[in-house]
Amino acid sequence: MTARYGHSSVALQARQLRCERDDRVLFDGLDVQVHNGDLLQLAGPNGAGKTTLLRLLAGLNRDYSGDLLWHGQDLYADFPAYAAQRLYQGHLAAIKKALTPLENLRWLVSSWSVPDDALWTALDEVELGGYEETPCQQLSAGQQRRVALARLCIAPAPLWILDEPFTALDKAGVQWLEGKLQQQVEAGGAVVITSHHALENIGNLQRLELGSHKV
């Protein structure tokens, strides 16, 4: 199929990355390469540094040494341009509970020009048809997660950085999300993900095990 996001070059790269937390070295000398069309799963025990690494890669934390590059350029050389290319979903759904799914989604995709009818279609795709204008505090945990994930349907970001996105999803939701990940890599997009969910069925899977560094 034609790759929406271009040929298979190195998209995101970490070189000799080091990060410490409270005098504990989480990783040191870490080299990571994510190509267009790759799905990189970060693995490792609780506290190994998976979320920390995702936040570094997303540009949400600058407490590191080493290099972080997006298509060969430092992440911070033109950070707004990088931020518009990557979609970050933290381990919490991180939606505003007083707002409706429609209002949340409008805010979540505000970096991109997404017409309102696409928001309705996305909410329908995540089985929230009929709940579009219900305050999110009245939705279940899985439905709230679906609100956050609905942006995967519409945000034209070539890089997805996802922290435990399967949390709270039911079987149908898990299948839907697996399908979205597959579509993203087939379209030449890249995904970096932490998940305890098996992702072996998705193409171009790579795994990076964290947690080998001691104090």
Ligand SMILES: Nc1ncnc2c1ncn2[C@@H]1O[C@H](COP(=O)(O)OP(=O)(O)OP(=O)(O)O)[C@@H](O)[C@H]1O
């Ligand atoms: N803001 C912070 N300040 C100090 N220490 C932190 C901070 N954030 C994380 N840590 C520490 O860094 C280590 C790595 O945390 P992190 O959340 O990256 O691990 P993780 O691999 O994602 O774990 P889990 O599987 O439990 O989600 C932990 O020991 C944690 O206590």
